[in-house]
Amino acid sequence: MTSVHPDQIGCYTAHGETHFYSAKRTELDRAGVQMARTLTGYAFQPGSYVLTVSVVQEVVQFAPFEFALQVLGLYGTNADLSPFDAGRVEALARQFDPVAICGVGNEVLEGLKMMGHSAADVFKGRTIWARPDAFEAVNAMPGVMAKKVALVGPALALECAQGGVHLDGREWEVSVENKELLLSSRQFRIDPIHKLKTGFTGEMLAGPCSCGNPDPLMRLDGPSQ
Amino acid sequence: MALNEIQYPSILDPIEAASREFLDRHQEASLAAMCEHAVSNAPLIRKMWADAGVRPSDIKSVADFREKVPFLTKDDIRAFRDAHNDPTGGMSVDSPGQTVSVGTTSGTTGDPTPVPNWRRTPAEDTYARDHWHIGVRPGDHICHMLFTFRGGHRRRSLSELGIAEICFSISPFEVPRIVEASKRFRPTSMSIFPNPLINAFEQYFEKSGEDPVDVFRSYKGAIFGGEPLGERQKALTKSWGLELFETTSLGDVAGAAECRQHDGFHAYEDIAYIETVDPITAEPLADGEIGELVVTSLVDRLSPLVRYRTGDLVSIDRSPCGCGRTHARFKLLGRATDQILVQGRSILPREIMGLVEKHSETRANLFQIIRPSREMEELKLRIGYDVSRLKDSEGALKSRLYDQISAAIEVPLVLELIDEQELLKLGPPHKIPRVTKI
Numbered sequence: 224m225t226s227v228h229p230d231q232i233g234c235y236t237a238h239g240e241t242h243f244y245s246a247k248r249t250e251l252d253r254a255g256v257q258m259a260r261t262l263t264g265y266a267f268q269p270g271s272y273v274l275t276v277s278v279v280q281e282v283v284q285f286a287p288f289e290f291a292l293q294v295l296g297l298y299g300t301n302a303d304l305s306p307f308d309a310g311r312v313e314a315l316a317r318q319f320d321p322v323a324i325c326g327v328g329n330e331v332l333e334g335l336k337m338m339g340h341s342a343a344d345v346f347k348g349r350t351i352w353a354r355p356d357a358f359e360a361v362n363a364m365p366g367v368m369a370k371k372v373a374l375v376g377p378a379l380a381l382e383c384a385q386g387g388v389h390l391d392g393r394e395w396e397v398s399v400e401n402k403e404l405l406l407s408s409r410q411f412r413i414d415p416i417h418k419l420k421t422g423f424t425g426e427m428l429a430g431p432c433s434c435g436n437p438d439p440l441m442r443l444d445g446p447s448q
Numbered sequence: 449m450a451l452n453e454i455q456y457p458s459i460l461d462p463i464e465a466a467s468r469e470f471l472d473r474h475q476e477a478s479l480a481a482m483c484e485h486a487v488s489n490a491p492l493i494r495k496m497w498a499d500a501g502v503r504p505s506d507i508k509s510v511a512d513f514r515e516k517v518p519f520l521t522k523d524d525i526r527a528f529r530d531a532h533n534d535p536t537g538g539m540s541v542d543s544p545g546q547t548v549s550v551g552t553t554s555g556t557t558g559d560p561t562p563v564p565n566w567r568r569t570p571a572e573d574t575y576a577r578d579h580w581h582i583g584v585r586p587g588d589h590i591c592h593m594l595f596t597f598r599g600g601h602r603r604r605s606l607s608e609l610g611i612a613e614i615c616f617s618i619s620p621f622e623v624p625r626i627v628e629a630s631k632r633f634r635p636t637s638m639s640i641f642p643n644p645l646i647n648a649f650e651q652y653f654e655k656s657g658e659d660p661v662d663v664f665r666s667y668k669g670a671i672f673g674g675e676p677l678g679e680r681q682k683a684l685t686k687s688w689g690l691e692l693f694e695t696t697s698l699g700d701v702a703g704a705a706e707c708r709q710h711d712g713f714h715a716y717e718d719i720a721y722i723e724t725v726d727p728i729t730a731e732p733l734a735d736g737e738i739g740e741l742v743v744t745s746l747v748d749r750l751s752p753l754v755r756y757r758t759g760d761l762v763s764i765d766r767s768p769c770g771c772g773r774t775h776a777r778f779k780l781l782g783r784a785t786d787q788i789l790v791q792g793r794s795i796l797p798r799e800i801m802g803l804v805e806k807h808s809e810t811r812a813n814l815f816q817i818i819r820p821s822r823e824m825e826e827l828k829l830r831i832g833y834d835v836s837r838l839k840d841s842e843g844a845l846k847s848r849l850y851d852q853i854s855a856a857i858e859v860p861l862v863l864e865l866i867d868e869q870e871l872l873k874l875g876p877p878h879k880i881p882r883v884t885k886i
Contacts (some may be wrong), residue, residue, distance in 0.1 A: 228586075228587055228610060228612070229612045230607030230612060231607060231612070231613055231615060232589070232612060232613065232614040232615060232629075232633070233615050234615075234625075241625065243629065243714060244631070245613070246611070248604055252871065255874060267761070275596070275601075276598060277596055277600075277601070277616045278617045279592065279594050279595070279596055279601075279616060280598060280615045280616055280617060280622075280788070281592070281601075282601045282613075282615045285600070285601050285811055286474050286601035286602065287821055289549065289600050289601050289602055290602070292549075293548055293602075298547060298550050299548075299549040299550070299600055300550040300551070300552065300562070300597075301549070301551070301552075301596040301598075301599070301600040302596065302597055302599075303596050303617070304596050305617075305619075308595070310555070310598065311552065311555060311560055314555065314559045314560055315552065315560070315717055318529075318535040318559065318562070319535050319550075320561075370701050380737075394638070
């Protein structure tokens with residue numbers, strides 16, 4: 224019996240519209256193994272904690288990241304990307320002392336402020352992968368290693384330890400038209416895409432990255448809308 | 449052959465219909481094994497047992513367990529956490545290679561408590577059984593609404609069964625997408641479907657003119673959770689063609705949900721051992737008596753909660769259920785810590801819910817009991833109302849609420865009305881603290 228039934232249906236947003244996106248767990252797992260190559264450059268100690276800030280419908284983008292943490296022997300923990308759950312970000316940072324927090328968006332910054340916490344204090348000494356709407360603010364915080372993370376269609380672009388923004392090159396082919404990044408799937412996927420207009424402007428960069436990960440490098444200029 | 453043409457069994461796991469004799473023997477064996485494991489691996493349990501002078505070898509029967517094993521509370525876990533700088537509170541077993549991620553509790557009453565997750569958590573097992581009972585089968589879709597703090601994106605218990613999860617936040621903003629998914633994928637179930645989302649659906653249907661019966665026509669049920677289900681929501685969702693199955697937490701050990709008999713929450717007895725004790729004296733109570741629910745995990749080696757006092761007031765029934773399953777059910781009356789005594793009369797938030805929701809302006813059921821102490825001379829309620837639905841004046845609404853609640857509760861009453869948006873700021877979208885000191 225052949226089944227093309229999805230395991231998870233998440234979504235992606237491009238040009239202000241949100242679309243359902245289906246995936247098999249095997250697709251997410253293999254993307255996670257690839258993503259571990261970006262994370263290895265950070266040399267986080269196995270057993271360290273990494274906090275992911277996301278929402279459930281971002282499963283297609285963040286399940287690979289979480290699987291990569293497992294592959295590397297790190298402990299993942301989670302908070303919702305919501306001002307209401309920013310208190311959890313502070314509590315988990317205090318309790319677990321995570322080496323990194325991934326997915327920080329403006330909602331977290333707003334929520335921390337609303338609850339009387341200093342985001343700079345919560346993030347100090349950690350690697351913070353910030354979304355485009357929060358990157359500038361996080362990057363200005365002293366003592367914080369600000370890195371970029373972005374949901375580019377159904378893929379997760381992640382900045383490595385050497386400052387390169389990588390995207391899984393075995394899984395996705397990225398092309399540029401009118402400065403906009405277009406995404407096409409290269410492998411068998413339950414929901415294949417071809418030249419998806421991601422809504423991100425940017426540029427593909429030539430040459431290998433000094434982090435040792437051969438995945439394509441890009442310059443992300445942010446959402447174009 | 450299509451997936452749904454296969455004749456699947458009516459229950460997911462045969463243990464759900466095991467005989468009482470088998471369950472009792474299984475529990476006795478599992479309790480002994482879990483006690484041994486917990487004392488060997490969880491520092492807090494080891495300390496508590498040492499303080500009580502009890503050893504795992506002393507536990508040879510359920511009777512021994514109930515007579516000798518010390519109780520564990522959330523405060524014990526928090527105190528150990530603070531004293532030992534251990535985020536797991538001395539309760540969690542750090543097992544490299546087994547701990548897949550670390551989830552946390554809601555944190556409604558303080559710092560969230562860490563809950564290490566194995567590949568498949570007990571709660572995932574119980575929810576899979578609950579969805580299966582509702583009628584979800586391989587090849588189906590369900591709408592999956594949750595918070596990521598429960599375990600992130602690693603959940604795969606349903607996909608392992610061939611059931612696709614369509615993922616959403618528990619947020620009113622997701623309602624249009626849930627409607628779209630319901631019409632496109634025709635899911636057979638959804639969880640968790642809480643009060644605020646029902647209210648958001650109601651507003652959406654009122655404004656959009658969409659036919660809820662058509663939107664939900666593929667659903668065989670929906671798992672409702674977060675807070676008790678009120679009569680208004682029950683009637684409303686019934687008119688949409690949705691049968692709701694209430695679920696609750698089994699003391700951070702697993703989930704427990706109603707079956708089609710709607711006669712209590714099924715506590716899966718291969719996953720947890722449940723008992724009741726007097727909430728004040730901690731004396732063991734017989735099944736059927738109202739007491740505080742105490743839960744022991746029988747399966748979770750990473751978070752071996754043993755005799756964990758949940759703070760929930762329940763009555764347990766271990767007689768076979770009409771649904772064909774044999775595991776215990778319990779009726780939930782409310783939180784022991786939420787209980788107040790007004791001139792000697794016991795009052796719990798669940799009782800107030802059925803009254804507040806009857807008014808259009810307060811249909812969202814947002815209220816708090818102000819409880820500076822457990823025993824009070826008058827009932828103080830803070831009730832949130834939807835300013836846009838005000839029919840007359842705030843004073844008139846207050847008068848209506850006062851008359852109705854006073855007549856039902858029959859104790860002196862003090863009401864405070866505020867904009868419900870102010871109450872919503874006090875908590876995540878699914879629930880607010882129902883009892884507050886000020």
